[in-house]
Amino acid sequence: MTAVFRNGYLALLALFILTPMAVIVIFSFDANRFPTLPWGGFTLAWHREALADAMIVSAIRNSIIVSLSTAVIATTLGFCAAYLDYRYAFFGKRSLMLVIAIPPAVPVTILGMAMLAAMSRTPMFGTPFGIIVCHAAIAVSFAMALIRLRLGDLGPDLEQAAWNLGASRWTGLTQVVIPFCRPSLIAAFCLSAAVSFDEFMVAWFVGGVNETLSVRVFNLLLGQVNPKINAIGTLVLMTSIVLVALAQAFARIGRTKEPNP
Amino acid sequence: MPGMAPIRRKALPALLGVPVVLWQLAFFVLPLVFLVVITFWKVRNFKLEPAFDLGNWEKVLTSTPFQRALVYTGEVALIATILSMLLAFPAAHAIALRLSDKARARWIAFLIIPVFSSYILKVYAWQVVLSPGGVLNVAFGALGLPQADLLGGMLSLHIGLLTLTLPVVTLILTFALMGMDKTLIEAARNLGASRAQVLLQVTLPAIKPGLGLAAVTAFLMAFGDYASPVFLTGSNPPTLSILIVDTVKSGSQWPRASVIGVSMLAILALAFVLVQLATAKREVQR
Numbered sequence: 001m002t003a004v005f006r007n008g009y010l011a012l013l014a015l016f017i018l019t020p021m022a023v024i025v026i027f028s029f030d031a032n033r034f035p036t037l038p039w040g041g042f043t044l045a046w047h048r049e050a051l052a053d054a055m056i057v058s059a060i061r062n063s064i065i066v067s068l069s070t071a072v073i074a075t076t077l078g079f080c081a082a083y084l085d086y087r088y089a090f091f092g093k094r095s096l097m098l099v100i101a102i103p104p105a106v107p108v109t110i111l112g113m114a115m116l117a118a119m120s121r122t123p124m125f126g127t128p129f130g131i132i133v134c135h136a137a138i139a140v141s142f143a144m145a146l147i148r149l150r151l152g153d154l155g156p157d158l159e160q161a162a163w164n165l166g167a168s169r170w171t172g173l174t175q176v177v178i179p180f181c182r183p184s185l186i187a188a189f190c191l192s193a194a195v196s197f198d199e200f201m202v203a204w205f206v207g208g209v210n211e212t213l214s215v216r217v218f219n220l221l222l223g224q225v226n227p228k229i230n231a232i233g234t235l236v237l238m239t240s241i242v243l244v245a246l247a248q249a250f251a252r253i254g255r256t257k258e259p260n261p
Numbered sequence: 262m263p264g265m266a267p268i269r270r271k272a273l274p275a276l277l278g279v280p281v282v283l284w285q286l287a288f289f290v291l292p293l294v295f296l297v298v299i300t301f302w303k304v305r306n307f308k309l310e311p312a313f314d315l316g317n318w319e320k321v322l323t324s325t326p327f328q329r330a331l332v333y334t335g336e337v338a339l340i341a342t343i344l345s346m347l348l349a350f351p352a353a354h355a356i357a358l359r360l361s362d363k364a365r366a367r368w369i370a371f372l373i374i375p376v377f378s379s380y381i382l383k384v385y386a387w388q389v390v391l392s393p394g395g396v397l398n399v400a401f402g403a404l405g406l407p408q409a410d411l412l413g414g415m416l417s418l419h420i421g422l423l424t425l426t427l428p429v430v431t432l433i434l435t436f437a438l439m440g441m442d443k444t445l446i447e448a449a450r451n452l453g454a455s456r457a458q459v460l461l462q463v464t465l466p467a468i469k470p471g472l473g474l475a476a477v478t479a480f481l482m483a484f485g486d487y488a489s490p491v492f493l494t495g496s497n498p499p500t501l502s503i504l505i506v507d508t509v510k511s512g513s514q515w516p517r518a519s520v521i522g523v524s525m526l527a528i529l530a531l532a533f534v535l536v537q538l539a540t541a542k543r544e545v546q547r
Contacts, residue, residue: 020386037399080277107485114292137288240378
C-alpha cells in the first residue's frame with residue numbers, strides 16, 4: 001500500500017465512524033422538523049423542548065442513578081476479582097474468571113430475556129435496582145479487565161515488602177495495592193458507567209416503567225420522527241464519549257512509560 | 262496471636278471472592294440456567310407452569326418462521342463477518358505496521374470510543390442519511406443524479422451492522438498485528454518474497470488466532486443484533502433477535518422465545534469452538 005492510498009483508506013474509515021455521530025449532533029441544531037437538507041437554520045428549540053419533557057427528565061434521573069450505582073458495584077466487584085486473579089491460585093478460578101468475562105459476549109436480547117424471566121419473580125422487577133444488579137453483572141467484565149491490566153504492572157515485590165515490614169494482608173491491600181490501582185479504578189468506574197448508560201435492551205426488559213435515557217431514546221425511535229431525538233441523542237452521545245475518553249485517559253496513566261520487567 | 266494469622270490470610274480471599282462469585286451466579290448464571298429450564302415449561306391460561314415438555318422445542322425447531330429467520334440471520338451474520346474482516350484488515354494493517362507510535366495510539370483511542378457509544382442512535386442516523394427524502398438523496402438530487410432507494414435493503418442493513426462490527430474488528434486485528442514478530446516480515450522480504458507472498462504466507466498465518474477472534478466477535482455481534490434489522494430493514498424479514506423480542510413483549514409464549522434464545526446461544530457456542538479449533542496455534546514441534 002502506498003502512503004496516499006493508505007491515508008485515504010484510513011480517512012474513509014474515520015469518515016464512516018464519524019458520520020452517524022455528526023448527523024445526530026448537527027441536526028439537533030436544525031430548525032427543520034425533519035432532519036434533512038437543506039439546512040433550516042440554527043436553533044436550540046429542540047434541546048429546550050427535550051429538556052422540558054417530563055419523561056426525558058425522569059429518564060435522565062434514572063440513568064444517573066443506574067449508571068453511577070452500576071459503576072460503584074462493578075468497580076468494587078471488578079477489583080476483588082482482578083486482585084483474586086492476580087494474587088491467589090484456587091480451585092474454580094478459571095470458571096470464576098469465565099462467568100465474569102462472558103456476559104458482554106451474550107447477545108443482549110437473550111440476556112435481557114433471561115434476566116427478565118428471573119427478575120420478574122423477585123421484587124426487584126420494574127425497579128431501578130433491578131436494572132442496576134443486571135448492569136453490574138455485565139459491566140464487571142470491563143472493570144475487572146482494566147484493573148487486572150494495572151495489577152500486572154505492580155510486580156510481586158512491593159506488596160511482599162509491606163508484609164515483611166509487618167503489614168497485615170489487609171493493610172497491604174489498602175495501603176499498597178489500592179493506591180497503586182487508583183487510576184485503573186477510576187477508569188473502570190467511568191467505563192462501567194458508560195456501559196450502563198448506553199445499554200437499553202436489558203434496561204428495557206427489566207426496568208418496566210422505569211425508563212433509563214437509552215430506553216427513552218429507543219422508545220422515541222420506535223415512534224414517529226421527532227426532532228427531540230437528535231437533541232437528546234446529542235446529550236447521550238456526548239456523555240458516552242466523555243465517559244469513555246476519561247476511562248481511556250485514566251487507564252493510560254502509569255502505563256507505556258516504564259514496563260515492569 | 263500468631264495462630265490467628267493463617268485464618269486471617271484465608272479470610273481475605275474469601276471476603277473478596279464470595280460477593281463477586283454470588284453476584285455473577287445470581288444475576289448472570291442463574292438467569293441463563295432458568296432460561297434453559299423454561300424451554301420445558303408449559304403455558305396454561307396465559308400462565309407459565311413448571312413441566313417437562315419437549316413440545317416447545319419440537320414446535321419451534323420445526324416451524325417455518327423460525328427456520329426462515331435462522332437461515333436469514335445466519336446469512337446476514339456471515340456476510341457481515343466477511344465484510345467487516347475484509348474492510349478492517351487493510352486499516353488494521355496500516356495502523357499496526359505503518360503508522361508512527363503516536364498516530365497508532367491515537368487511532369486505537371479513536372476506535373475504542375464508538376464501541377461504547379450509542380449504537381441505536383448511530384443506526385437512527387443512518388436512517389436519516391439513507392431515507393428516501395434523506396441527506397444522501399437530497400445531495401444526489403442536487404448533483405443531478407437519480408434518487409436511490411437506499412433504505413430497507415441489504416445495503417442499509419450492512420451499513421448498520423458495520424457500524425457495530427467495524428471498530429471492534431479493526432481493534433482486534435490491530436492488536437493481533439502489533440503482537441506479531443515483525444522480524445518475520447523483514448526476513449521474508451530480504452529473502453525476496455513479494456508483498457502478496459509476505460501477506461499470505463507470513464503475516465496472515467502469524468495472526469491466525471487474532472483472525473479467528475475477530476471473525477467470531479463480528480459474527481456474534483451481527484447474529485445477535487436487534488437495532489439494525491429493526492430500524493434499517495423495518496423488521497422485514499425478521500431476525501432471530503426480533504422474533505425473541507416480539508414474543509417476549511407480547512407476553513405469552515415465553516417457553517418458545519426461550520427455545521429461540523437457547524438455540525442462538527448453542528449456535529454461537531458452536532461457532533466459537535469451531536473457530537478456536539481451526540485457528541488455535543499448534544505447538545511447535547522441536
